[in-house]
Amino acid sequence: xxxxxxxxxxALSLGxxxxxxxxxxxxxxxxxxxxxxxxxxxxxxxxxxxxxxxVFGFPPVAALCIGLGAAVVMALAMERAAFRVxxxxxxxxxxxxxxxxxxxxxxxxxxxxxARPVPISFPSAWSSSYQIGGMTIGVAPTASIFxxxxxxxxxxxVLRRLAIGMAxxxxxxxxxxxxxxxxxxxxxxxxxxxxxxxxxxxxxxxxTAQRGSVDPMMGFFPVLKAFIATVLxxxxxxxxxxxxxxxxxxxxxxxxxxxxxxxxxYRDAIVLSAVIAVLLVxxxxxxxxxxxxxx
Amino acid sequence: xxxxxxxxxxxxALDVRxxxxxxxxxxxxxxxxxxxxxxxxxxxxxxxxxxxAVAGVVPVTSGRIxxxxxxxxxxxxxxxxxxxxxxxPEGRRxxxxxxxxxxxxxxxxxxxxxxxxxxxxxxxMERFPILGERRRQLAGLLSGGEQQxxxxxxALMGAPRLLLMDEPSLGLAPxxxxxxxxxxxxxxxxxxxxxxxEQNAALxxxxxxxxxxxxxxxxxxxxxxxxxxxxxxxxSAYLAA
Numbered sequence: 001x002x003x004x005x006x007x008x009x010x011a012l013s014l015g016x017x018x019x020x021x022x023x024x025x026x027x028x029x030x031x032x033x034x035x036x037x038x039x040x041x042x043x044x045x046x047x048x049x050x051x052x053x054x055v056f057g058f059p060p061v062a063a064l065c066i067g068l069g070a071a072v073v074m075a076l077a078m079e080r081a082a083f084r085v086x087x088x089x090x091x092x093x094x095x096x097x098x099x100x101x102x103x104x105x106x107x108x109x110x111x112x113x114x115a116r117p118v119p120i121s122f123p124s125a126w127s128s129s130y131q132i133g134g135m136t137i138g139v140a141p142t143a144s145i146f147x148x149x150x151x152x153x154x155x156x157x158v159l160r161r162l163a164i165g166m167a168x169x170x171x172x173x174x175x176x177x178x179x180x181x182x183x184x185x186x187x188x189x190x191x192x193x194x195x196x197x198x199x200x201x202x203x204x205x206x207x208t209a210q211r212g213s214v215d216p217m218m219g220f221f222p223v224l225k226a227f228i229a230t231v232l233x234x235x236x237x238x239x240x241x242x243x244x245x246x247x248x249x250x251x252x253x254x255x256x257x258x259x260x261x262x263x264x265x266y267r268d269a270i271v272l273s274a275v276i277a278v279l280l281v282x283x284x285x286x287x288x289x290x291x292x293x294x295x
Numbered sequence: 296x297x298x299x300x301x302x303x304x305x306x307x308a309l310d311v312r313x314x315x316x317x318x319x320x321x322x323x324x325x326x327x328x329x330x331x332x333x334x335x336x337x338x339x340x341x342x343x344x345x346x347x348a349v350a351g352v353v354p355v356t357s358g359r360i361x362x363x364x365x366x367x368x369x370x371x372x373x374x375x376x377x378x379x380x381x382x383x384p385e386g387r388r389x390x391x392x393x394x395x396x397x398x399x400x401x402x403x404x405x406x407x408x409x410x411x412x413x414x415x416x417x418x419x420m421e422r423f424p425i426l427g428e429r430r431r432q433l434a435g436l437l438s439g440g441e442q443q444x445x446x447x448x449x450a451l452m453g454a455p456r457l458l459l460m461d462e463p464s465l466g467l468a469p470x471x472x473x474x475x476x477x478x479x480x481x482x483x484x485x486x487x488x489x490x491x492x493e494q495n496a497a498l499x500x501x502x503x504x505x506x507x508x509x510x511x512x513x514x515x516x517x518x519x520x521x522x523x524x525x526x527x528x529x530x531s532a533y534l535a536a
Contacts, residue, residue: 163404166397170390177388180350182376182405182453 001136007257013141013210015249016148017203021226022241024196030172030289031192032234034083034094038102039226042078042197045105045220046071046204048113051120051214057167060122062171064209068201075189075197084186088193102220109216117215120208127212144206151202153184153196159238164191172236172289207266225252234285245288248275300327300410303457303488304349304365309358311344311512318344320512321358328503330490331479333499333520336509337435342492345384346461346510349490350382351375363456379449385461385492387442389449395426398434398449406453418440419448440471447478458482461492485527500524 021039028036049070053063082101087096129138159165164187171178171188179185200219207222208214226241229248233240251271259267278286304326307424311319319341327333334342345420347353349360351372376382389399399419403412415464420427425442429437435512443463450458460479464472472495480502483489493499498504500520508529516529523529 089307163400163409166393166401167404168400170393170401173390173392174388176352176372177390178385178401179371179373180352180376180382180384180388181402181403182450184373184405185371 003257005135006137007253009137009141009145010257011250011253012246013144013148013249015246016145017206017222017245018226018229018249019242019245020148020151020199020203022245023152023238025223025226025230026233026236026238026241027168027192027199028196029230030238031168031175032083032087032094032189033091033223034098035091035195035216035227036078036083037095037098037223038078038082038105039098039196039200040219040221040223041076041102041109042071042200043106043204043207043223044109044214044216045074045219046201047208047214047218048109049209050204051113051118054235060126064205066177067204067208068198070196071201071204072194075193075200079190079193084189086183087189095122106216106220113216116217117213119173121212122209122212126209130135140206140210144210147202147206155199158195164188168195190293225249228272228275232278232285234288237287237289238287240285240287240289247286297331299462302326303328303362304490305359305361306349307359307361309345309360311341311348311349311353312356318512319348322507322509322512322514323358324507324514324517326488326490327501328488329483329486330504331483331491333496333503333506334490334492334509335496335499335506336515338494341512342509342510344501344512346492347384347461348491349375350380350384350459373405376455377451377526379453379456381453381455381458381487383443383446383450383458383460383463385465387439389434389437389442389445391433394431394435395434395437395445396430398424398445399452402449402452412452414441415452415454419451423427423448438472440467443467443471443475447475447482451482454487458487458489459530460489462494463491464495464498466492472498497524 015173018168021043022252025036025039028034046067048153050063050067053066058066079103098183126140129136159169167183167188168191175185178188207218214244225248226245229244231239232247233244248271251274255270307317307323308321310317310321322345335343336342339463344353348355349366351370355368359366362375362378362380390401393401396416399416403415407415420430425441426445426448434442437445463475467475476498479491480488491499491503500523503520506520506523508515508523516523
């Protein structure tokens with residue numbers, strides 16, 4: 001029981017990270033049809049933002065905020081420098097552009113900072129644990145669950161209640177029509193990138209707070225999982241991205257915790273097989289996006 | 296300058312090409328202030344291409360377009376709309392996954408301040424009571440006629456001086472077509488100039504103050520609706536009315 005609850009909290013915490021990354025991917029994809037392979041580097045940049053501001057002597061909480069800001073700035077810079085000129089290109093060209101951006105940034109991180117993980121020393125309280133009903137539960141995973149819920153709540157508020165959020169939903173359905181209502185395309189696209197950057201920044205904060213280090217590949221692997229999550233949930237569907245993120249995170253944690261040692265090396269294979277099995281039954285994903293594109 | 300005052304839209308030697316296809320071939324016409332100008336013609340005559348070129352949605356291959364006395368040949372649709380144009384595109388294209396009210400909120404974001412937009416939303420719900428009743432419903436659940444009303448209301452959120460309407464009667468029940476056309480006449484009475492693309496020529500000639508007949512991307516005739524309607528040859532050849 002004790003272990004199950006602990007693992008459940010780990011699953012929610014990891015799933016939350018995947019969910020936020022997958023959401024960032026889905027928001028951008030739903031509007032500009034870009035599968036942003038460089039999304040992981042936004043997260044990594046956020047991580048380095050935290051690292052560098054700690055090096056320059058900022059207190060930990062301020063450093064986390066700077067990391068968030070760094071991720072947003074990186075997402076906007078990426079859109080402005082690489083993707084804006086490619087607007088309207090087909091999905092493949094956009095995908096390859098994002099590969100290039102991803103590679104360039106990874107090399108810059110490796111040569112500019114370090115190819116190896118750089119440590120971040122957060123207060124020891126963050127890595128401690130607390131007791132509830134005889135169970136030992138980590139502070140960081142718990143906090144990350146709350147941060148995830150808060151982020152998803154804020155995003156829902158923005159998309160449901162604010163005009164810019166409604167415009168983003170409208171853009172996902174019919175971008176050309178939105179422009180025929182006088183809305184500047186660049187604003188909506190920039191808003192989508194800013195939100196995806198912010199979510200990647202939150203993921204970076206949670207990730208570094210739990211692991212205490214940053215390396216050039218930090219964002220790459222979680223974003224790979226987030227890709228799988230978006231496909232599992234239904235490409236372009238925001239609810240699907242969240243659900244997919246939690247499903248992939250949970251599968252990963254549970255296979256890690258409860259698989260016999262001899263099978264552990266096959267963990268990813270087992271998780272991916274489960275995803276394929278789901279897609280065989282539901283090819284459009286668990287919660288497919290409404291197809292809103294019209295001629 | 297006298298001309299600039301009573302001419303809202305000037306199209307001069309407009310050419311629109313899609314690759315090798317020349318959809319619009321050097322047409323020229325004007326939309327007078329306060330009038331309804333009907334663009335008529337058979338399917339594929341170039342009506343919608345002309346309208347979409349005016350809206351900035353389709354690129355102009357050659358020729359000139361000026362709106363309110365300003366050249367807009369290379370302007371983007373959003374800039375054209377912000378200059379005082381409302382667009383009701385073919386197929387209505389309401390945002391089906393947004394509520395009726397959200398459709399209007401989105402339509403107000405770029406063309407009005409939040410206060411003005413809220414006031415106009417209230418006006419729209421008053422003008423189209425059915426939209427007020429269904430404000431919280433998903434727009435995709437509205438009937439075709441209601442969707443067309445929403446599309447008109449959405450285009451009016453910026454208080455446009457010129458309204459571009461592409462086939463507003465398409466796919467609607469006859470009674471609803473009448474309703475939509477009485478709305479069109481109402482808007483004209485309020486001083487909005489209208490460029491109307493219609494396949495239903497008889498209906499369009501009833502409301503129009505000026506008509507331009509297109510055939511194969513060229514102007515076959517233009518003039519007062521009464522003259523065009525009485526021209527039997529024209530009617531049988533191009534208007535199928």
